[in-house]
Amino acid sequence: MSIIMGADLAGMGAANFATLAPSLVTLPGGTFTMGGRDFEDTNPHEVTVSAFKMGRNPVTNDAYGTFVVDSLKTNRFALIGSHVQTGEEKLLALGGSMGEIRTAAGSVLDSLFSQDEEMAIGGSRILMGALKMVHIPDHNPPANFDRPQQPAVNVSWYGAFVYAALHNVRLLREAEFEYAARVVQGERKLHDYATPSGKMKKEEAHFDAGATIEVDDPKYPTLANGLRHLMGQVWEWQGDWYGGYPNGSVTDPIGPAHGQYKVLRGGSWINNVPDYLRASYRYGFVPEDRLYVIGFRVASSLSASPQD
Numbered sequence: 001m002s003i004i005m006g007a008d009l010a011g012m013g014a015a016n017f018a019t020l021a022p023s024l025v026t027l028p029g030g031t032f033t034m035g036g037r038d039f040e041d042t043n044p045h046e047v048t049v050s051a052f053k054m055g056r057n058p059v060t061n062d063a064y065g066t067f068v069v070d071s072l073k074t075n076r077f078a079l080i081g082s083h084v085q086t087g088e089e090k091l092l093a094l095g096g097s098m099g100e101i102r103t104a105a106g107s108v109l110d111s112l113f114s115q116d117e118e119m120a121i122g123g124s125r126i127l128m129g130a131l132k133m134v135h136i137p138d139h140n141p142p143a144n145f146d147r148p149q150q151p152a153v154n155v156s157w158y159g160a161f162v163y164a165a166l167h168n169v170r171l172l173r174e175a176e177f178e179y180a181a182r183v184v185q186g187e188r189k190l191h192d193y194a195t196p197s198g199k200m201k202k203e204e205a206h207f208d209a210g211a212t213i214e215v216d217d218p219k220y221p222t223l224a225n226g227l228r229h230l231m232g233q234v235w236e237w238q239g240d241w242y243g244g245y246p247n248g249s250v251t252d253p254i255g256p257a258h259g260q261y262k263v264l265r266g267g268s269w270i271n272n273v274p275d276y277l278r279a280s281y282r283y284g285f286v287p288e289d290r291l292y293v294i295g296f297r298v299a300s301s302l303s304a305s306p307q308d
Helices: 006-023 061-072 098-113 157-165 174-182
Strands: 024-027 030-034 045-049 052-055 077-082 089-095 131-135 235-241 262-265 282-285 298-301
Touching (some): 006 024, 006 061, 045 174, 052 174, 061 157, 077 098, 077 157, 089 157, 098 131, 157 235, 174 262
Antiparallel strands (some): 024 052, 235 262
């Protein structure tokens, strides 16, 4: 039996984080007006984002493919639990088969039921949110998308989530993405597009093209904050479930507790519709699905410990 849980998962995450850390860029955080004039219901509202780190580029084929082969090896089945109130997901176990993951799920439930807490007559107690079992397949990007330094595509939200969890980081929140894409320190006006000029220019971002390009292709400039490819290249999975925006001011929003679709941001190499590429645009997509226009990048809260 090859079930990996608890301290063993934490050890894998710590080792992987050491290799990932140099690719993270620190953003100072701040307050901005999120949302804009798109096809979707994106009513503008004030959002404060705490300082955080995020990947300079989308995760590449080399990084994700190596992870699947070297870190997951034959443990391609994952058990994910959701917080019953916030909906935030946590990786609980890896296993080599559905049977092993069922065993791990039973172990998780046993540990919850064994917590001997007294409860008054007529009271209630929350034991657990949802448990989900997922399979992480081999990473085989299609031709023209398979060079080592091209963004990893054909990765489901769950594959991206497991990659992040086993590097002691997480997926971006869409408020973080929009903040990084629109706010330029020292400028009062928000950028409509995640380019140095704030405009939809083909010399500044990779879109309306035939495939992805390598993430460090010198043809395209780096943003003032040190990030690349927040517009075009690939749609990027966000940690949030897709849902309506709040009406008032919020700090570090994480989206709805539950949903049917996960948020995508940024547009992709194939898009040429201006609104799809706008920094405030958001799209909901089924988290189990994999497409060659979708990739992801990772993030980390500055307040988080290496084990979070």
